[in-house]
Amino acid sequence: MRIAAALLALPLIAAAPVPDWRPLDPANALVIDTTKGRIVVEMRPDFAPKAVERVTLLAREGVYDGLLFHRVIDGFVDQTGNPNNKDGGTSSHPDLAPEFSFRLPAGALTPVRQASDGVEGFVGASPVAGVGAEEAKRSPDGKLRAWGAYCPGTAGMGRQADPGTSNSEIFFMRGPSRRLDRDYTVWGQVVQGLDVVRAMAVGEPPAAPDKMIRVRLAADLPAAEQPRLEILNENGPAFAALVAKTRKAHGADFSVCDVQVPVRPAP
Secondary structure, X not given: OHXXXXXXXXXXXXXXXXXXXXXXXXXXXXXXXXXXXXXXXXXXXXXXXXXXXXXXXXXXXXXXXXOEOXXXXXXXXXXXXXXXXXXXXXXXXXXXXXXXXXXXXXXXXXXXXXXXXXXXXXXXXEEEEEOOHHHHHOOOOOOEEEEEOOOOOEEEEOOXXXXXXXXXXEEEEOOOOHHHOOOOOEEEEEEEOHHHHOOOOOEOOEOOOOEXXXXXXXHHOOHHHOOOEEEEXXXXXXXXXXXXXXXXXXXXXXXXXXXXXXEEEOO
């Protein structure tokens, strides 16, 4: 009893506050230098491991260097990544199986909007949607079935009519298009250069298409050349304040796509 009383008398140690900013991981960052400027994508191997593996492989092989943005629709999408610079082109590697949804461990998703039939939130800088709370409770492994939400800056894998035909084509969202959810593999989110994505010459194909000059994994660059960025931490108080402000501005029409995660140069 004396020991227990002594333990109760000890001062409680407060948990360390969650930082508002986190560094970009160079091992999961793709750097795309284009004719309109630089795009940096935070890749999500936890969403689509095979797609991230493929994009990384093609970047390291130099397949993406010099390829055109062959189909660009204003307000919708920039498509590139086909070696023939047309729809339907593929690399020398086999097609990939769909990775349209994934399972997240408890606490991995930071929710920003919850309803009886589903949840929307963020994993890192990526917007995500998932099943409702009651359905999640029935999950035998305790994980949440979720999928990437196609919001501005989302990076997806292109394909043909067959869902299992993703290969080398990649695309970047200029605006939201949630009809693509659970129909195209999400492999990352643009964290720098959304203005560049939206500046690409428009057309199917464009009359004077822009191109990817060089595509590299950030970790493969010399340390001095790696992008040094910090991303607003979705688990921190500043992010919660941003979501509250955005929700108030949009009211009942609020959506996960209304939240643009801030990024800044690392100090």
